[in-house]
Amino acid sequence: MKRRDFCKGMSVQAVAATALPSALLAHDKVRIEEVDTDRTMDQAADLVDLFTAHMRLNAVQEGETFLFYSTPGFERPEYIEASLAAAKSLGANAFSLVATTASTAQMSTDRDIAPADLLEETFKAADIVYGQIPLYTDAHNAALAAGTRTLMVQQSVETLRRMFPDEAVIERTYAGAERMWNASEIRVTDEFGSDFTLQKAGRKGHGQVGVAADRGRWDHWPSGLVACGPHEDASEGVYVIRPGDVILSLQQRCQDEIRITMEAGRLVRIEGGYDADMVRERLELFEDYVDPDGNLADPFRISHAGWGTEHRAQWHVMGMDSESMYGSVMVSIGRNMFDSADRYAGLGGVNYTPVHIDICCRNKRLYLDGDLIVDNDNTIVPADLA
Numbered sequence: 001m002k003r004r005d006f007c008k009g010m011s012v013q014a015v016a017a018t019a020l021p022s023a024l025l026a027h028d029k030v031r032i033e034e035v036d037t038d039r040t041m042d043q044a045a046d047l048v049d050l051f052t053a054h055m056r057l058n059a060v061q062e063g064e065t066f067l068f069y070s071t072p073g074f075e076r077p078e079y080i081e082a083s084l085a086a087a088k089s090l091g092a093n094a095f096s097l098v099a100t101t102a103s104t105a106q107m108s109t110d111r112d113i114a115p116a117d118l119l120e121e122t123f124k125a126a127d128i129v130y131g132q133i134p135l136y137t138d139a140h141n142a143a144l145a146a147g148t149r150t151l152m153v154q155q156s157v158e159t160l161r162r163m164f165p166d167e168a169v170i171e172r173t174y175a176g177a178e179r180m181w182n183a184s185e186i187r188v189t190d191e192f193g194s195d196f197t198l199q200k201a202g203r204k205g206h207g208q209v210g211v212a213a214d215r216g217r218w219d220h221w222p223s224g225l226v227a228c229g230p231h232e233d234a235s236e237g238v239y240v241i242r243p244g245d246v247i248l249s250l251q252q253r254c255q256d257e258i259r260i261t262m263e264a265g266r267l268v269r270i271e272g273g274y275d276a277d278m279v280r281e282r283l284e285l286f287e288d289y290v291d292p293d294g295n296l297a298d299p300f301r302i303s304h305a306g307w308g309t310e311h312r313a314q315w316h317v318m319g320m321d322s323e324s325m326y327g328s329v330m331v332s333i334g335r336n337m338f339d340s341a342d343r344y345a346g347l348g349g350v351n352y353t354p355v356h357i358d359i360c361c362r363n364k365r366l367y368l369d370g371d372l373i374v375d376n377d378n379t380i381v382p383a384d385l386a
Helices: 012-019 022-026 042-057 078-089 116-125 138-145 157-162 167-182 274-284 320-324
Strands: 065-070 093-098 128-131 149-153 185-189 195-199 206-208 218-221 225-228 235-241 258-263 266-272 302-308 329-334 359-361 365-368 371-374
Touching: 042 078, 042 157, 065 078, 065 116, 078 093, 078 128, 116 138, 138 149, 167 206, 167 225, 167 302, 258 274, 266 274, 274 329, 302 365
Parallel strands: 065 093, 065 128, 128 149, 149 218
Antiparallel strands: 185 195, 185 365, 195 235, 206 225, 225 302, 235 258, 258 266, 302 329, 329 359, 365 371
16 A cells, blocks of 8 residues: 555544554554644644645645654654644644654664664655654665655754745755765865865765755755765864854854864864863764674764855854854764765765764865865855855
8 A cells, every 4th residue: 555545534543554664553662643733732833834834845745644753852842743733734644753762962873762673664654754853874864765755853943934945045055065066075274274175076965955855855944055975084184173163063162272183084183172172072982882783983084074055044043053054164073874865965974983073163265176165254156156
């Protein structure tokens, strides 16, 4: 039976039995619920129109299976009710799934969210999944390969509204991702001593625009950025993180300059004051991690690099604003084994270390194959990418 061949009059239990994996339904720690659209939803009520508009962009249709995935610590439970109500208003069969275990101390992997096979089959059984998407997992990669569309949705409602998907952002981001696709080398410099190169020949160009309407695509609402997972063994030079830059994964702004030296792909020195200590100690927590399947699992490697394309992002708002800020440069460390069949979604990396640190900077220059893309006044130089 095809996933979209559902009868609207069926009970939630019957629909769940058809749409979701039997292993999920039989699991004693999994609760499947359907939203009751007749009850008052308090905070969620004024969000339904916003989520409905977003789902229309993501081609949510009658008969599809919509899933909102979260963990027990999800800070915005009103998003669950609002998205379920929105999906139902479009004729989709809507469910939420709360994982019973989750790691907040490290980067999530298949093994600390839920059994990998259960997570994979649940995501494959849905047409589209919103919420706390476990991005860097084999289960998520497999679901994308099977055609499921997924969207990270966890920023504040103010940010969701302010950076609602925009055609200008989408156009410049995809143009940048195509330029990234075709490049072989990324170089980043600044006035404070940064000068390093990352080799990327053969790795794809990734673009985030807040929309996942195409089969097998992941995105993050809201966002606007271009990125690439460079080769893990080929970074060389010095990366300077300045006061005011955002160490996003540690939820802090840099106070004292950090100087990172890269040789033969590895971060061999992380020098500076307190902030340097925090970054180094965070990475050192995972030095002894060995991937069960023998994959590369080195925390001291570059994960991805690129630039922000979202003109409505605000630098004082920490989160996706930091990653998306127009003309900013993000060079991140650690886990990057995320990919999909979608041309502009995925890093193509091979690093399975459990840690991932996003570092968002302003006043950097970024070059692709020697061509200046981002200047140090936070402008995007090529007219077709600006």
